[in-house]
Amino acid sequence: MAKIDIRREHGKSIAEARAVVDKVAERMAEKFGTKGAWQGDAYAFSGSGVKGAITVSDHDVHVGAELGMLLSAFKGKIEEEIRGKLDQYFA
Template identity: 35%
Template sequence: MTDIHMQREHTLGLPAARKLANEWLEQAETRLGMTCEYTEGAASDEISFHRAGVTGTVQITDDRFVLDAELGFLWSAFKDKIETEVARRMDKMLTQVT
């Protein structure tokens, strides 16, 4: 069951989207204590992330980012706040590069 599903379209193309995704990964690891794994594919990439109470993925394509996350019991109480903050940060990252 996905607690948070977020999709953002972009016009970056895959190479620039990969660069932005790697910046997101670094922030997730350093600021949020996430453990992340980046898997590069021919037409799309995936970041898997987790920490206590949160697991999920970010799909990266040439025209969109799709984030799906599951929140553990304790984090689920903050779902709305987490979702709002994730959306704000994704939008900010995208507007800084476009």
């Protein structure tokens, strides 16, 4: 299994950062069929071939995920898309 581990600093409040993660989670559900829920300050998600969490603190966002065998081949592309979304929403 391939692992993704990305952190991005932000200047938002935790409430604002959580609202952004909610938008991202909605898009992930539409695009990849993931399901998830908040567990404290972490949005835990899973879907076909992927499981992970997006953790929000007062200074950064941390995306951690494990990709199944099929998605492992696309790790670079997936990381690129995650980094792009983090740049878009947290820059």
